[in-house]
Amino acid sequence: MLGGRGPDEKGTKMQKEEYYARIEAPDMRDYGVYLQCDKLLACQKPLSGMVNGDELQFQIVHQVEELWMKLIAYTLVDVIGFMEERNTHRVVTLMGRVHRLMRMMTTQLDLLETMSPKEYQEIRLQLGNGSGQESPGFKFLLRMPPDLWHAFKAHYLDAAGLTIEDIYDGKYDHGDSYVVAEALVEFDELFQKFRANHIYLIQRSIGLGSKSLKGRPVDLLQAGARHRFFPDLWDIRAEMTDRWGSQYGVVRDSISKHDAAE
Numbered sequence: 001m002l003g004g005r006g007p008d009e010k011g012t013k014m015q016k017e018e019y020y021a022r023i024e025a026p027d028m029r030d031y032g033v034y035l036q037c038d039k040l041l042a043c044q045k046p047l048s049g050m051v052n053g054d055e056l057q058f059q060i061v062h063q064v065e066e067l068w069m070k071l072i073a074y075t076l077v078d079v080i081g082f083m084e085e086r087n088t089h090r091v092v093t094l095m096g097r098v099h100r101l102m103r104m105m106t107t108q109l110d111l112l113e114t115m116s117p118k119e120y121q122e123i124r125l126q127l128g129n130g131s132g133q134e135s136p137g138f139k140f141l142l143r144m145p146p147d148l149w150h151a152f153k154a155h156y157l158d159a160a161g162l163t164i165e166d167i168y169d170g171k172y173d174h175g176d177s178y179v180v181a182e183a184l185v186e187f188d189e190l191f192q193k194f195r196a197n198h199i200y201l202i203q204r205s206i207g208l209g210s211k212s213l214k215g216r217p218v219d220l221l222q223a224g225a226r227h228r229f230f231p232d233l234w235d236i237r238a239e240m241t242d243r244w245g246s247q248y249g250v251v252r253d254s255i256s257k258h259d260a261a262e
Contacts, residue, residue, distance in 0.1 A: 069137025145229035
């Protein structure tokens, strides 16, 4: 080749190492210093030590999920405080933030479906005895619903002299107690959708037919996806259907034009 030389293995390798060095040690200006990007980017394994090309993605997705769960927990602490003040506008606004976070968390899991089953198995070996069930953020969020329910019941039911049946049916007025209840229901629903999506990810990556998942039966994971944080807010819907449905057995006049003409 005139005027130069062709790429060799050593040159290509050195180029890759240079890229890695720049990725792992970026130029730090004020923005990077404020976000502590140097520490953030050091939270993953060294790029040269990744077991395969997808391990970085695996680590980052799960680390980001932990950050989102930290923000959710922090926000829910504020929600409880605003419930105690009966500041409904702030409660609903902040719960809207939580709902968006839950949707992002669920969508992010789809990134992990870009890995092949073999690559997933290679990464899974790096976890030791670890399992997603041990996630500190996830475990903490599971502890918060009782406190949310206590605050809601004390300040939006008992203090107002209302029952769940009142706010949904008997005295329904789409008031503060109702909109806060629905914000809790949506959080409950989105959290269980996140858990259900995790089940599908497991099925696609390592299979639900395996005898155990780090010592945890598949049935346990599936039962978690059916768990409800606020059962009273779900049960009222079935109770209303039974009450209102008592009319279903009554023969009523048809409202169709065809039958009316006859």
